[in-house]
Amino acid sequence: MPQGVPVAVPDDGLSTRQRRHRPLLIVHTGAMKGKSTAAFGLALRGWSAGWSIGVFQFVKSAKWKVGEQAAFQALHDVHQRTGQGGPVEWHKMGEGWSWARKQGSAEDHAAAAAQGWTEITRRLAEQVHDLYVLDEFSYPLHWGWVDTDEVVATLADRPGRQHVVITGRNAPPALLDAADLVVEMTKIKHPMDAGQKGQRGIEW
Amino acid sequence: MPQGVPVAVPDDGLSTRQRRHRPLLIVHTGAMKGKSTAAFGLALRGWSAGWSIGVFQFVKSAKWKVGEQAAFQALHDVHQRTGQGGPVEWHKMGEGWSWARKQGSAEDHAAAAAQGWTEITRRLAEQVHDLYVLDEFSYPLHWGWVDTDEVVATLADRPGRQHVVITGRNAPPALLDAADLVVEMTKIKHPMDAGQKGQRGIEW
Numbered sequence: 001m002p003q004g005v006p007v008a009v010p011d012d013g014l015s016t017r018q019r020r021h022r023p024l025l026i027v028h029t030g031a032m033k034g035k036s037t038a039a040f041g042l043a044l045r046g047w048s049a050g051w052s053i054g055v056f057q058f059v060k061s062a063k064w065k066v067g068e069q070a071a072f073q074a075l076h077d078v079h080q081r082t083g084q085g086g087p088v089e090w091h092k093m094g095e096g097w098s099w100a101r102k103q104g105s106a107e108d109h110a111a112a113a114a115q116g117w118t119e120i121t122r123r124l125a126e127q128v129h130d131l132y133v134l135d136e137f138s139y140p141l142h143w144g145w146v147d148t149d150e151v152v153a154t155l156a157d158r159p160g161r162q163h164v165v166i167t168g169r170n171a172p173p174a175l176l177d178a179a180d181l182v183v184e185m186t187k188i189k190h191p192m193d194a195g196q197k198g199q200r201g202i203e204w
Numbered sequence: 205m206p207q208g209v210p211v212a213v214p215d216d217g218l219s220t221r222q223r224r225h226r227p228l229l230i231v232h233t234g235a236m237k238g239k240s241t242a243a244f245g246l247a248l249r250g251w252s253a254g255w256s257i258g259v260f261q262f263v264k265s266a267k268w269k270v271g272e273q274a275a276f277q278a279l280h281d282v283h284q285r286t287g288q289g290g291p292v293e294w295h296k297m298g299e300g301w302s303w304a305r306k307q308g309s310a311e312d313h314a315a316a317a318a319q320g321w322t323e324i325t326r327r328l329a330e331q332v333h334d335l336y337v338l339d340e341f342s343y344p345l346h347w348g349w350v351d352t353d354e355v356v357a358t359l360a361d362r363p364g365r366q367h368v369v370i371t372g373r374n375a376p377p378a379l380l381d382a383a384d385l386v387v388e389m390t391k392i393k394h395p396m397d398a399g400q401k402g403q404r405g406i407e408w
Contacts, residue, residue: 034232034242034387037249041241041272044248048271067252068245071279074288078278085278182392183238188380 022180023161029138029171030184038183039133039165040068046163047075047085051130056120057092058113058136058168065135086130091116113140117151124158131163138168141175152178226384227365233342233375234388242387243337243369244272250367251279251289255334260324261296262317262340262372269339290334295320317344321355328362335367342372345379356382 026042028035043053055072057065069090076088091098093112099119100112117140123129140146152174155164166175176182230246232239247257259276261269273294280292295302297316303323304316321344327333344350356378359368370379380386 028238029392030390032387033385034238034245034389037245038238038242038389039245040248041238041243041245044244044275045241045269045271048274065249067249070252071248071289074282075275075278078282085275176392181237183236184390184392185238185242186234186388186390188233188386188388 023158024163024180025155025178026163026165026181026183027138027171027176027179028165028167028183028185029169029176030186031169032185034185035167035169036065036068036135038185039135039167040065040072042165043072043088043131043133044075046131047072047079047088049086049130051086052128053086053088053131053133054120054123054129055088055090055133055135056116056137057090057094058116058134058140059092059094089129091119110140110143110145113145116140117146121154124154124162127160127162129162132165134164134166136168137166138171138175141172142168142170148172148174151175227362228367228384229359229382230367230369230385230387231342231375231380231383232369232371232387232389233373233380234390235373236389238389239371239373240269240272240339242389243339243371244269244276246369247276247292247335247337248279250335251276251283251292253290253334255290256332257290257292257335257337258324258327258333259292259294259337259339260320260341261294261298262320262338262344263296263298293333295323314344314347314349317349320344321350325358328358328366331364331366333366336369338368338370340372341370342375342379345376346372346374352376352378355379 026039028038040055043055046053053072055069072088072090075085079085079087093109093116096112097116097119100115120132120134124132137146141148141151155178158164166179171182230243232242244259247259250257257276259273276292276294279289283289283291297313297320300316301320301323304319324336324338328336341350345352345355359382362368370383375386
């Protein structure tokens with residue numbers, strides 16, 4: 001458990017308060033389960049803090065994570081009804097982004113991913129959310145559908161206090177270099193090794 | 205992302221359906237952030253599946269994770285009001301377990317931890333929950349406050365389909381041996397290394 005005590009005080013000219021409120025770029029990578037799950041756990045905490053949460057799922061199919069989406073929809077509704085917590089938006093590339101005027105061809109994942117990043121760039125400039133979960137965004141970067149250098153530059157220049165969490169395997173080295181926090185989920189043991197199949201509630 | 209395809213079909217005499225519904229013992233360990241966060245993300249998914257969730261925090265102070273607790277309380281209330289999702293109970297060792305008749309001395313953490321495990325044993329026998337989050341339970345095991353062999357035996361014999369997630373550093377080897385799924389959160393980079401202090405929404 002973090003004790004809130006920094007290992008060293010950096011010579012960056014920032015006050016403790018400025019450092020405390022520095023927006024973070026977080027990457028969850030590695031071969032193992034838990035990357036997205038931990039990101040959604042973080043979003044849960046942000047919701048409680050009253051943050052505006054934006055989830056962007058960069059996946060071909062959106063059949064996974066319907067459980068998390070339903071839970072965050074419920075939390076968004078709680079916010080709308082009672083003012084507790086913050087608002088949550090959940091966008092999926094799977095069936096075409098909800099804001100896209102023209103639903104792209106289901107096959108054109110590269111264009112859809114680029115479209116997603118363009119929208120996120122716009123939102124970052126307008127400071128729409130306090131926490132962005134870019135779920136499985138490492139793949140469009142890894143595959144070159146979205147330019148990693150441009151993403152890193154945009155994130156470095158983002159205004160205000162907007163936290164960004166990017167999940168997925170094969171996160172490009174330049175992204176890891178730019179990140180404040182990188183967690184690698186390492187597989188020690190997995191039930192599928194023993195023939196266990198995926199099951200509702202655990203896998204989706 | 206798991207594809208739901210087992211690497212091998214085990215010779216355990218179980219049908220696919222039986223294996224699919226096998227209750228899991230999951231351990232999140234390692235030095236890095238994300239152990240508890242990922243467990244709460246898993247609980248979020250379980251909530252959506254309509255599961256009864258029991259969270260048991262084995263920590264001295266309960267000042268952390270108030271955000272998650274508030275979010276799950278909101279989800280519990282949604283369940284009570286609308287029937288969506290499942291019920292959530294959240295118990296903390298910090299100020300003495302809520303069910304304890306006599307609030308133990310704040311200093312007697314060993315006795316409090318044992319008391320917590322006794323209650324969990326009772327609930328497992330009665331199949332009270334579908335998912336148990338034993339947060340930071342690795343520490344009472346590591347310190348010998350609760351006997352690891354007894355925990356492993358109790359979990360091996362638990363009836364029905366009760367999933368258990370245990371988080372924390374220094375998980376005993378016997379627990380890892382017994383687990384179906386072990387994820388180690390490995391530190392690649394942490395902002396506290398650069399003098400960053402903890403901040404609300406990210407750390408608690």
